[in-house]
Amino acid sequence: MGRRNDHTREELREMALQAAEKIIVEQGYAGLSARKVATEIGYTVGSLYLVFRNLDDLIVQVNARTLDELYDCLQTTVDERQPPRERILAMGRAYIDFATRHAHRWKLIFAHRLPQQEPTPESFIARVARMFELVRHHLQALAPQRSPEELALAAHALWSGVHGVAILGLDQKLQADHGLPVQFTVQEVADSLIDRYLIGLLQG
Amino acid sequence: MGRRNDHTREELREMALQAAEKIIVEQGYAGLSARKVATEIGYTVGSLYLVFRNLDDLIVQVNARTLDELYDCLQTTVDERQPPRERILAMGRAYIDFATRHAHRWKLIFAHRLPQQEPTPESFIARVARMFELVRHHLQALAPQRSPEELALAAHALWSGVHGVAILGLDQKLQADHGLPVQFTVQEVADSLIDRYLIGLLQG
DNA sequence: GTTGGAACTGAACGGCGCTCAATCCGTGCC
């Protein structure tokens, strides 16, 4: 089993993913190309296709890693000793903060479109579900009287909402002139959404 | 002023935008190319660049039209004779419905990324602001005791949230398994978000 | 020393966005 290089398939995959992440961070989605990734890791373009089905496959795997990092970030943020409401607000802030700090990689998760009606990959669905589940867990601590269905629905609604705030906020869509002297920060908007939704969940 | 064709610049622009919309509807963002648009309207690729700065410019203009259509859709939906809460829920449903019916065009609005740090175009910011303003107007009818700042913030938060629900919902991210027998529809999730946020706005 | 075959290469293909010298042809003038 001759191998010219010391790199196993797995090492090659890891190197390529790291190179891709570096390019995305520095140049954004538009700056990413198979040739650049290959050059960055000292291989030629053909070798990438021994490890990835195609460039979409590589991007899907980059996104999976970003989602993992985001999940870790949210999980680490939560302090179980705090009251549930504080925990959920902290997670919201951590989400916004992550999206802001890693704007290029985070945008890629949602800017990337698979061709035509290609289904959303399982790796993606599972990771989003896991994040919803984390939110649901802390919502349960806040409103234990609610049924599992209600809590799952609430987690979906609230976290999709936070996600929407992050998207529009990062594209500066929130800096629109609304005839008022103040401009809202993304954090403020997210806080407003979470705070009021939780009140509604407790009282409604 | 010799002109070979009967089409003015404005007519050319209109034809190109319609052709682009057709291609996007049929083939999605990935299927769009300058050559296809040019062929579709019976011109060659060079002519497009007499009317548009580049392809990004064309897409930005397509998106502006989609946003106008969306705004009209929301405005038409609202019946002033209904109670404010009903109006806002109706707008949320109209938003989700629009995004579902015109999925390809609607996704393009948010999938399209301008190169690097190119600022979000004014046409975009203004149209999003107008939508927020529409929401704010009806929130005011619901909670007239709130200050203009509070209402503007609430409109941003709530509508960004609805937007997030639409995004994740259209990508089937909401069909994730959460160990429950039920699956939520996008409409249900949006309703949950709006309903509870409005309760929080009234009581908080 | 030989050889089988995995690892790797890189030219080639069709398509992309975009440019611009060349061409076309309606118009106004004589």
Next chain:
DNA sequence: GGCACGGATTGAGCGCCGTTCAGTTCCAAC
């Protein structure tokens, strides 16, 4: 009618893209 002007339009060409695959290299086993 003939001519020349100049805006309208063309399309080949550039450098890039994703992807393929015949060919080359060279390790491991015998």
